[in-house]
Amino acid sequence: MRPRPLARQHRYITWLSLSLMSFLALMVLIVYESRWVYPEIQAYFSQTGNLTGQQLATRSRAYLQDAQSELLIDQPAQAALDAAIINIELAYGLFDVHVYRRQYECTEPGLVSLNRVLAGLALREFDRVAVVDELFAPIQCLTHIEMHQLDQRGAAINNFSESTRQHNQVLTYSSLLIFVMGLVFWWLHERQLRRTDRATQDTFEWMQRAMRDPLTGVGNRSALHQDVLAKQHQSLGLILVDIDYFKQYNDAYGHPQGDTLLRQLATLIGKTLNDEAQLYRLGGDEFAALIFCPDTETLKSYCRQLIEGVRKANFAHPAHSDKKDVTLSVGGSCFVADEATFPYAYEAADKALYRVKTAGRDGWQVTEGA
Ligand SMILES: Nc1nc2c(ncn2[C@@H]2O[C@H](COP(=O)(O)OP(=O)(O)OP(=O)(O)O)[C@@H](O)[C@H]2O)c(=O)[nH]1
Numbered sequence: 437m438r439p440r441p442l443a444r445q446h447r448y449i450t451w452l453s454l455s456l457m458s459f460l461a462l463m464v465l466i467v468y469e470s471r472w473v474y475p476e477i478q479a480y481f482s483q484t485g486n487l488t489g490q491q492l493a494t495r496s497r498a499y500l501q502d503a504q505s506e507l508l509i510d511q512p513a514q515a516a517l518d519a520a521i522i523n524i525e526l527a528y529g530l531f532d533v534h535v536y537r538r539q540y541e542c543t544e545p546g547l548v549s550l551n552r553v554l555a556g557l558a559l560r561e562f563d564r565v566a567v568v569d570e571l572f573a574p575i576q577c578l579t580h581i582e583m584h585q586l587d588q589r590g591a592a593i594n595n596f597s598e599s600t601r602q603h604n605q606v607l608t609y610s611s612l613l614i615f616v617m618g619l620v621f622w623w624l625h626e627r628q629l630r631r632t633d634r635a636t637q638d639t640f641e642w643m644q645r646a647m648r649d650p651l652t653g654v655g656n657r658s659a660l661h662q663d664v665l666a667k668q669h670q671s672l673g674l675i676l677v678d679i680d681y682f683k684q685y686n687d688a689y690g691h692p693q694g695d696t697l698l699r700q701l702a703t704l705i706g707k708t709l710n711d712e713a714q715l716y717r718l719g720g721d722e723f724a725a726l727i728f729c730p731d732t733e734t735l736k737s738y739c740r741q742l743i744e745g746v747r748k749a750n751f752a753h754p755a756h757s758d759k760k761d762v763t764l765s766v767g768g769s770c771f772v773a774d775e776a777t778f779p780y781a782y783e784a785a786d787k788a789l790y791r792v793k794t795a796g797r798d799g800w801q802v803t804e805g806a
Pocket residue numbers: 651678679680681682683684686690691692693694695698719720721793
């Protein structure tokens with residue numbers, strides 16, 4: 437069956453909201469997963485509680501500059517000299533780093549220079565100005581290290597941020613792509629569903645048409661069989677109706693008028709039997725009706741109503757052998773619907789109809805105990 441428009445709309449909304457929800461969920465996940473990135477960069481590069489390569493150099497340089505200041509004091513007191521030595525030793529300790537030795541050529545000469553200064557100071561054999569001057573080379577080296585370390589740190593931060601941003605972008609576009617692909621698949625799926633629905637509907641309509649008599653619009657012989665099977669185990673009455681002298685009617689009025697009479701009788705029979713009755717045209721001038729039949733008396737009553745109804749309708753029949761109007765011959769039988777019982781019920785109703793025909797037509801008969 438083709439889905440009702442509202443049901444289809446509901447399905448569209450459900451699909452769309454589900455896709456949107458999964459898309460949003462994906463985005464939230466991405467944001468949640470990447471939330472640590474920036475604080476992490478900060479934490480990593482600032483290394484709270486630890487000294488970075490740049491900070492070591494800065495401190496070392498500061499110690500050396502302090503030592504220079506202490507050495508430049510006129511007539512330095514012993515305390516100032518000791519402080520200068522300590523500062524140079526501290527500076528040495530921070531300067532003597534494996535990474536500096538490996539990365540910066542000026543490290544080794546700088547450390548040698550500091551060693552020489554320390555040795556001179558220890559022996560008290562030094563020229564203050566010459567010592568201060570000698571300290572400039574390590575200070576310059578440390579400044580170079582500082583600047584280079586700063587640059588490295590900045591570049592690393594930038595690289596890290598950039599690659600994180602790129603990853604985020606890839607994730608965002610991928611989720612967008614997944615979302616769009618989901619929509620496309622959904623659309624293809626819907627289109628396929630619609631096609632299948634349409635094909636099913638077409639098949640259903642064709643089947644319906646194949647079950648209908650095109651002239652009168654009532655069911656045909658196949659529909660009668662199908663309905664009997666659909667009403668299995670129900671007590672039914674089968675009524676067979678045949679128009680009397682229809683050949684003569686056709687001969688008198690022509691086939692188009694004969695067709696009109698067939699349509700009129702189909703309507704009349706349908707109205708006379710109640711709404712629960714189902715009417716079929718078995719071919720030619722023969723109709724059949726299936727009706728709920730709790731007992732034979734009910735069936736007889738319907739047969740009687742049919743005959744009287746046609747009589748009252750007064751459809752003119754100029755070629756009728758002994759009446760002026762169209763008359764019907766009706767035969768009926770009751771049965772419990774089943775594939776096996778139906779042929780017997782049909783035969784019984786047909787025999788009843790035959791008896792009416794041989795008895796002079798315009799009447800009804802019911803075969804009991806079929
Ligand atoms: N107009 C019209 N006539 C049809 C159609 N189908 C069959 N007929 C005619 O119906 C007539 C049936 O004739 P018979 O079977 O001899 O029945 P009858 O003339 O009613 O005779 P009894 O049943 O013995 O009273 C034939 O002349 C068929 O040509 C149809 O679709 N339209």
